[in-house]
Amino acid sequence: CDVSGRIIAANAAMADLAGESPAGRPLLDLFTGRAARQAAVELRRAMRGERRWRGLLAVNGEQVTVEVRSRPLPRDAGTLGASFVFTDVGAYERGQEALRTSLCEQKAILDHAPVGILFTKPGLLKECNPRLSEMVGFSAAELARRDPAEMFTSRAAFEAFRDEAFAALAEGAIFEKAEVQFRHRDGSLFWARVRASAVVPSRREDGTIWIVEDVSERRQARRELLALMNNSSLAIMFTREKRIRRCNAGFLAMFGYEPGECEDLPVQRLHPSQDDFDRIAGAAYPLFEQGRTYQAEAQLAKKDGTLIWGKMIGYPVNPDDPSHGYVWIAEDRTRQRRDEQSLRVALQENQAIFDTAVLGIAVVEHGHTLHGNRKMEELFGYAPGTMRGVPVRSLYPDAELWQAARLDTARDFAAGRVSVSERLLARRDGVTFWGRLSGRPFDLDHPGGRSLWLVDDVTAQHEASDAVRRARDELELRVDARTAELAGANALLQDEIVERRQAEARVHHMAYHDSLTGLPNRALLADRLEHAILAARRAGACLAVMFLDLDRFKTINDSLGHATGDFLLKEVASRLCRAVRASDTVARLGGDEFVVLVPGAGSRDECSQVGDKIIEALAAPVRFEGHSLHISPSIGICVFPDDGGDVDILMRHADAAMYQAKAAGRNNYQFFTERMNGAAARHFALESNLRQALAKGEFEPFYQPIMDMGTRRVHALEVLLRWRHPERGLVLPDDFIPMLEESGMIVPVGEWVIRRACEQSMAWQRAGVAPVPLAINLSARQFMHRTLVASIKRIVDETGIDPALVEFEITETALMQHGEQTLDILDQINRMGMRLSIDDFGTGYSSLAYLKRFPVRKIKIDRVFIRELEASSEDRAIVAAVMALANSLQLQVVAEGVETEEQLALLRDYGCQYVQGWLFARALDADAAQALLVR
Ligand SMILES: Nc1nc2c(ncn2[C@@H]2O[C@H](COP(=O)(O)O[C@H]3[C@@H](O)[C@H](n4cnc5c(=O)[nH]c(N)nc54)O[C@@H]3COP(=O)(O)O)[C@@H](O)[C@H]2O)c(=O)[nH]1
Numbered sequence: 001c002d003v004s005g006r007i008i009a010a011n012a013a014m015a016d017l018a019g020e021s022p023a024g025r026p027l028l029d030l031f032t033g034r035a036a037r038q039a040a041v042e043l044r045r046a047m048r049g050e051r052r053w054r055g056l057l058a059v060n061g062e063q064v065t066v067e068v069r070s071r072p073l074p075r076d077a078g079t080l081g082a083s084f085v086f087t088d089v090g091a092y093e094r095g096q097e098a099l100r101t102s103l104c105e106q107k108a109i110l111d112h113a114p115v116g117i118l119f120t121k122p123g124l125l126k127e128c129n130p131r132l133s134e135m136v137g138f139s140a141a142e143l144a145r146r147d148p149a150e151m152f153t154s155r156a157a158f159e160a161f162r163d164e165a166f167a168a169l170a171e172g173a174i175f176e177k178a179e180v181q182f183r184h185r186d187g188s189l190f191w192a193r194v195r196a197s198a199v200v201p202s203r204r205e206d207g208t209i210w211i212v213e214d215v216s217e218r219r220q221a222r223r224e225l226l227a228l229m230n231n232s233s234l235a236i237m238f239t240r241e242k243r244i245r246r247c248n249a250g251f252l253a254m255f256g257y258e259p260g261e262c263e264d265l266p267v268q269r270l271h272p273s274q275d276d277f278d279r280i281a282g283a284a285y286p287l288f289e290q291g292r293t294y295q296a297e298a299q300l301a302k303k304d305g306t307l308i309w310g311k312m313i314g315y316p317v318n319p320d321d322p323s324h325g326y327v328w329i330a331e332d333r334t335r336q337r338r339d340e341q342s343l344r345v346a347l348q349e350n351q352a353i354f355d356t357a358v359l360g361i362a363v364v365e366h367g368h369t370l371h372g373n374r375k376m377e378e379l380f381g382y383a384p385g386t387m388r389g390v391p392v393r394s395l396y397p398d399a400e401l402w403q404a405a406r407l408d409t410a411r412d413f414a415a416g417r418v419s420v421s422e423r424l425l426a427r428r429d430g431v432t433f434w435g436r437l438s439g440r441p442f443d444l445d446h447p448g449g450r451s452l453w454l455v456d457d458v459t460a461q462h463e464a465s466d467a468v469r470r471a472r473d474e475l476e477l478r479v480d481a482r483t484a485e486l487a488g489a490n491a492l493l494q495d496e497i498v499e500r501r502q503a504e505a506r507v508h509h510m511a512y513h514d515s516l517t518g519l520p521n522r523a524l525l526a527d528r529l530e531h532a533i534l535a536a537r538r539a540g541a542c543l544a545v546m547f548l549d550l551d552r553f554k555t556i557n558d559s560l561g562h563a564t565g566d567f568l569l570k571e572v573a574s575r576l577c578r579a580v581r582a583s584d585t586v587a588r589l590g591g592d593e594f595v596v597l598v599p600g601a602g603s604r605d606e607c608s609q610v611g612d613k614i615i616e617a618l619a620a621p622v623r624f625e626g627h628s629l630h631i632s633p634s635i636g637i638c639v640f641p642d643d644g645g646d647v648d649i650l651m652r653h654a655d656a657a658m659y660q661a662k663a664a665g666r667n668n669y670q671f672f673t674e675r676m677n678g679a680a681a682r683h684f685a686l687e688s689n690l691r692q693a694l695a696k697g698e699f700e701p702f703y704q705p706i707m708d709m710g711t712r713r714v715h716a717l718e719v720l721l722r723w724r725h726p727e728r729g730l731v732l733p734d735d736f737i738p739m740l741e742e743s744g745m746i747v748p749v750g751e752w753v754i755r756r757a758c759e760q761s762m763a764w765q766r767a768g769v770a771p772v773p774l775a776i777n778l779s780a781r782q783f784m785h786r787t788l789v790a791s792i793k794r795i796v797d798e799t800g801i802d803p804a805l806v807e808f809e810i811t812e813t814a815l816m817q818h819g820e821q822t823l824d825i826l827d828q829i830n831r832m833g834m835r836l837s838i839d840d841f842g843t844g845y846s847s848l849a850y851l852k853r854f855p856v857r858k859i860k861i862d863r864v865f866i867r868e869l870e871a872s873s874e875d876r877a878i879v880a881a882v883m884a885l886a887n888s889l890q891l892q893v894v895a896e897g898v899e900t901e902e903q904l905a906l907l908r909d910y911g912c913q914y915v916q917g918w919l920f921a922r923a924l925d926a927d928a929a930q931a932l933l934v935r
Helices: 012-018 033-046 089-112 130-136 140-145 155-170 216-231 250-254 274-289 334-356 374-380 399-414 458-513 522-539 553-560 562-579 604-620 647-663 676-697 737-742 748-766 780-782 788-799 812-819 818-832 846-853 863-867 873-889 901-910 927-935
Strands: 053-057 060-070 082-088 118-123 126-127 175-183 188-201 202-214 235-240 243-247 294-301 305-314 326-332 361-366 368-372 419-426 432-441 449-459 543-551 587-588 593-599 622-624 627-629 632-640 668-671 699-708 713-723 729-731 773-778 806-811 837-843 858-861 892-896 915-916
Touching: 012 033, 012 053, 012 082, 012 399, 033 053, 033 082, 033 368, 060 089, 060 713, 082 089, 126 140, 126 250, 130 140, 130 202, 140 449, 155 175, 155 188, 155 202, 188 216, 216 587, 243 604, 274 294, 274 305, 274 818, 294 780, 326 668, 374 419, 399 419, 399 432, 432 458, 522 543, 522 587, 522 593, 522 632, 522 647, 543 553, 543 562, 543 604, 543 647, 553 627, 553 780, 562 587, 562 593, 562 604, 562 627, 562 748, 604 632, 604 668, 622 818, 632 647, 647 668, 647 676, 676 713, 676 737, 676 748, 699 748, 699 927, 713 748, 713 806, 713 818, 713 915, 713 927, 737 748, 748 773, 748 780, 748 788, 748 927, 773 780, 780 788, 780 806, 780 812, 780 818, 788 818, 806 812, 812 818, 812 837, 818 837, 818 846, 818 858, 846 873, 858 863, 858 873, 863 873, 873 892, 873 901
Parallel strands: 632 668, 713 773, 773 806, 806 837, 837 858, 858 892, 892 915
Antiparallel strands: 053 060, 060 082, 118 126, 118 202, 175 188, 188 202, 235 243, 235 326, 294 305, 305 326, 361 368, 361 449, 419 432, 432 449, 543 593, 543 632, 587 593, 622 627, 699 713, 699 915, 713 729
C-alpha cells in the first residue's frame, strides 16, 4: 500500500482471500467494522516499522480472521508505503478440524464399508477393516500373523494372484481382478472382486491398499440369470442404441437365427416394416423414460421373413441411464393367436347358432335366466334382450309344475345326466304351450351352478301324439274286438292249414304216385331206379327192370268201360305187389303199363322166377260185375349193368323187350337183346307213321266179295283196309291193325273206314251199280267205344246210305267179353237197321246164352277151320257143329278162307250159305270191285 493506504499490488492468493483482486482499493475497505478502525491504526504504524496483528476481513459477507505482518517498503522501492502479508489463520484451523473430521470419517468408512479394505506394506499387513476380517474369518491382528496363502484356495493360486497384482502395481498401475476365489477361515470359499493401488503411486514402499468386494451373490445371480436366459423358451435380448447386443437361445429359436448372427443386428430387422418398428418404438421409449415397462403383442419378422405373433415386454436396464440399454422379452404367440382366432371364429359361430337357432336357448343361474336367444324370447313372449334376470318360476304355469321340474332337474344333474323332459310352460301373457326341455350344467361337478337350457315348442307334436294316443286307444278297442273275431277265424285257418298241408301232402303223393293204384309213378320209379343203380354200382350188384304191358287191356277198357278197366288195373297192381318182395318196387307208368324194379336180380334164373310169379299172379280171372276178365302180361326184362347203365336206357330196353314179348304171343316174358332195339325202333317208327297216314290219305279200303253159295253171285263185299305206304307199298292189316288198336288210333281210323265205304257204296250206286251190302270190320276197341253208335248214325245220315246195306263184323272174342254192354250196343245198331255178324267164329269162347240174345244175323267160320277142312276131321266136325248151332239159332253162316273147290264142296255139303275166299276173289281196290260188281 502506499502511504495513503491504497493497495498498489496484490498477489493471487490475496485475490483468493479477498474474493477478488483488491489492487487499487483502500486497504481499510478489506476490513469490517471495529476491525477497520484497528486496521487504520495498524496502517499508520506499518509505515514506521514492522508490525504483527490480527484482524477480520470481510469476504463476501463473511468475516475471515487473518494474521497480518507488515513492514515499511524499502527505500529503494521507489515509493513510500508498506507491505502487508495476510495469513488466513481461520483456514488452518479449519484444516486441522477438517483433518480430524476426515480421519474420523475414514475410520467410520473403514469400519462400516461393505467391502473389505486392507493396507499392506511390502511383507507386512498393516491394517484391515472389520468387513475384511468378516470375509476371511480372521481379525486384523490374526491376519498380520497369518500366511496370506491361507486365504486362497491354494498356494499356487495365491502366488499367481500375487505375481499378477505386483506386476501391475510395480508399473504404478491399478490392479483389478473381477473374480478371485478366497477361502474363509472355516474352509468355505467365496468369490471377490479385488482392486489394489499404491497409497502413493510413486512410492510402493509407502504401502498398498486392497479393496476386496464379495461378489459371490452377484456371481451366483449372474449365473442364475445366464441359466435362466439360456434355458428360457422365451426370447430375451438386450438392446442398446437400437441394436441387439445379447440374446438367448430362445431368441435364436424364435427368430430363426444361428448363434452369433444377432450380435449388433438392428432391432428394426425384427419388425415386418419400418412403420411397425417406429410405431412400437414410439410407444415404448416414452415409457422407458419414465422407468416404466412396455408391453404389446405385435407381428414380428423371422430371419426368413416369416411373420409371427409375439408378445413383447421391454424395460430399461437402468431407468436412470438409457445408455445401459433395454431388456426385451418376447413370447411366440403365433399358435395361441391361431387358437384364439379359431376360438373367436368358434365363438362367432356359436353366437350365430345362438342367435339363429330354431330352439330356444337360455343360460340359467340361481333360478334366473342370465340370457336367452331370440327364439327363447319368442317362445316366452319377451321383447328382444329382455330375458335377463327373468325368474325360471315365471316360465311355468304354476308353482306345482315348476317345483316338479326343479326336483326332476336337480335329480338329473346330481346323477350327472342331461335333464330331458316335456313340460307345460307359460308365455309371459299366460298362454301355455308344451316345451321339450333339455338342460345340463356347465360344470358337471357343480350341478347347482350355471346351466344351459334348450327349449323346443312341441305343442303340435304333443297334440298329434295325443291324437295318436286317442286313436290308438280306439284302435286297441277295435283290435280287441277284431282279435276275438280273428281268434275264431284263426281256428278256421288252422284247420285250413292242416287241410292244406294234407292237400299238399296229397299233391306231393300224387306227384310221385299213381292216383288209381297208389303205386309209385314214372317220376318216383325213375328216382328209385336211379338210387338203385347207384347202390348196385357201389356194391357191384345187379338189378332187373321188368316192363309189363297187359295184353288186350285196352280192348277190355274200351268195351267194358273205365270202371272195369280201373278195377282191373287196381287188381293187377295188388297182385303184382303181392307177387314180388317188399324190397322190390312196383310202379305204374300209365295205362296198362307197369314196371317192376327188382334190386339184386341179375341172372336169367332169378329174373325168370320173378317173371313166372307175375304171370302166375295174373293168371286167375278177375271177377267184376258179373264178368270174368282174363288178363295176361307181356313182360320185357333187362338187367343192370349188362343191358344198360342208366335209367333211360334200362327203361327203353325193358320196353323193347316187352314188345318182343307181345310179338312172341303175349303172356310171356322176354329178356332184352340188342336185336330188340331194332324191333322196338321199327315199332315206334310204325306208330309214328300210322299217326300221319290218315292225314296223308294213305289208307285205302279194299273190297273182298262174299259169295252166295246158291247163286254163286256176290252176296256182299267185306271192307278190308290197306295202307298204301309210300315206301313199303301196300301194307296188309295184320301189320298195322294191332298197332292201331293198341294206340287207340283204331277209333278214328275205323270211323274213317265206315265213312269211306259208305261213300263208295253211294258212289257205286250213283254210278248205276246195283247196291251190295258192305261187311265192315269193327275191332273190339272200336266196338266198345262210347262214340261208336253216334258216329255210325252221323255217317249214315251224312252219306245217305241205306242202313240195310251196312253189316258190321265183330269178333267172337270181342262180343263175348263185354256181355250186357255188348248187347246194348248191338241193339242200338240193329235198331238203326244195320246188320251184325260174328267174325272169326270158333276161335273164342262163345256163351250160347249171349249168342241167343245177340241180334246177329250171321256168323263167319274162321278160316283156320277151313284151311285144313278136307284133311282135318276135327275141323270138319267143328264146321258141322257150327252149322248145326247156326241152324238152331237161325243164323246165316259165312265160311271164310275158301281157297279150293273141295273146301267149297264140303261147305256146300254142310249147308253153308255164303263163302268168301281167294277161290272167288282176293280183296280188290274200289275200281276192281266195281268192275266185279258190274260183270
Ligand atoms: N277192324 C278192322 N279190321 C280189319 C279191317 N280190314 C281188315 N281187317 C282185319 O284185318 C285182318 C286181316 O285182313 P286181311 O289181310 O285183309 O285179310 C282178310 C282177307 O284178305 C283174308 N282172306 C279172305 N279169303 C282168304 C283166303 O282164301 N285165304 C287167306 N289166306 N285169306 C283170306 O281174310 C281176312 C278177312 O278176315 P275176316 O275179317 O275175319 O273176315 C282180318 O282179321 C280183318 O278182319 C278194318 O277195316 N277194320
